[in-house]
Amino acid sequence: MRLRDENKRKLIVQTAIRLFSEQPFHKVRLDDVAEAAGVGKGTVYIYFKNKEELYYSLVYEGLAELVERCRAKIAEQPTSYRENFLVIIEGLADHAVHHPQLFEIMRTVAIPDASSMWDAKRREFSELMEEVIRHGIAAGEFADPHPERTAKYFMAMIRAVMLYGSGVTDPKDLAAHVSSTLLGGIAKKSP
Numbered sequence: 765m766r767l768r769d770e771n772k773r774k775l776i777v778q779t780a781i782r783l784f785s786e787q788p789f790h791k792v793r794l795d796d797v798a799e800a801a802g803v804g805k806g807t808v809y810i811y812f813k814n815k816e817e818l819y820y821s822l823v824y825e826g827l828a829e830l831v832e833r834c835r836a837k838i839a840e841q842p843t844s845y846r847e848n849f850l851v852i853i854e855g856l857a858d859h860a861v862h863h864p865q866l867f868e869i870m871r872t873v874a875i876p877d878a879s880s881m882w883d884a885k886r887r888e889f890s891e892l893m894e895e896v897i898r899h900g901i902a903a904g905e906f907a908d909p910h911p912e913r914t915a916k917y918f919m920a921m922i923r924a925v926m927l928y929g930s931g932v933t934d935p936k937d938l939a940a941h942v943s944s945t946l947l948g949g950i951a952k953k954s955p
Contacts, residue, residue: 773811775801776931777825779816789819789865823863824882830859831889843898850943852893853918857939860922861932890915918942 779801783792794815798805812818834855838848897911908914921942925932932938 766901768810769911770805772803775944776803776808776811776818777822784819784822784865785862787871789796789815794818819865821880824885826859826863827882827885827889827950828935830855831892834892835927843901846904846947848896849893849900849906850890850939852896853943854939856889856919856922857942858924858935861938864926893918901907902949914946918946920944 776797780797782798783796784862792815794808794812795805797818798808801808808818812821837851837855854914890904894911897906897908897914901908901911902907924939925938
């Protein structure tokens with residue numbers, strides 16, 4: 765039995781990120797990852813039981829980094845809850861545009877089960893947005909009878925655009941549209 769080497773795992777992960785960013789999920793094989801990383805296919809299997817597990821670990825690590833980055837940005841520069849709301853939306857939009865295969869894999873391969881680490885991190889991200897909205901309500905910045913729903917809406921909006929949109933490549937534009945829709949709505953204002 766071979767021992768795990770964290771440097772080899774990082775090499776495999778970095779290589780997989782590059783390959784998945786260059787090609788759709790279904791075109792990347794574990795053989796490709798192993799060859800590009802300069803390791804044997806068996807070495808990849810020491811760390812990941814299949815391509816889906818490898819990909820989900822990339823998604824989890826990216827989502828974990830996103831949650832921590834948003835939390836840190838909110839903590840380092842306490843501003844209005846509206847600005848914190850935008851930090852989270854911009855973070856997710858940036859993550860989505862840089863990892864578009866995530867949404868396709870969820871549609872075609874399925875999302876990990878509800879007990880997975882991935883799902884727990886997704887819930888944590890949703891709860892962060894809900895927390896910002898609730899604090900904004902308490903501070904008088906927002907009026908929202910269902911912040912738990914709104915926290916999910918913005919994620920669903922970005923997911924829908926990534927799955928069915930027309931090749932979004934500008935995360936700032938996507939974030940601006942989602943935030944203006946959620947914060948301002950689409951109804952024309954009365955004079």
